Amino acid sequence: MEIFDEIHLQDCPYCGGAGLLEEESGMSWYVICMDCGSRTAAFNYTSESDRLKTAKSAAHLWNIGKIIRETPGD
Ligand SMILES: [Zn+2]
Known part of the structure; x- marks a missing residue:
């Protein structure tokens, strides 16, 4: 998919893990650390x-x- 060829993600600023660009419900995008x-x-x-x-x-x-840090519960 061409969208992924044009977009380059850095490693996670917190843990150095790989970022993953995710499309949600065909209406939004976010990046999450795997x-x-x-x-x-x-x-x-919207279009x-x-x-x-x-x-x-x-x-x-x-x-x-500029990401939201997920803090583990333990
Ligand atoms: Zn991470």
């Missing part, structure tokens, strides 16, 4: 033309470290 579960806020898009731009916004937020 190791610690920290994630960005979800970015909604196909906004889809790539929105994915890039989520990736950018991840890359600059």
Whole structure:
């Protein structure tokens, strides 16, 4: 999918794990760490033309470290 060719994710700023760009319900994007579960806020898009731009916004937020830290319960 071309969207993933255009977007490059840094490693997780907290744990160094791999970030994963996820599409939710065909209407929003967010990036989540596959190791610690920290994630960005979800970015909604309303049209196909906004889809790539929105994915890039989520990736950018991840890359600059503006993510919500998931703290384990234990
Ligand atoms: Zn992480």
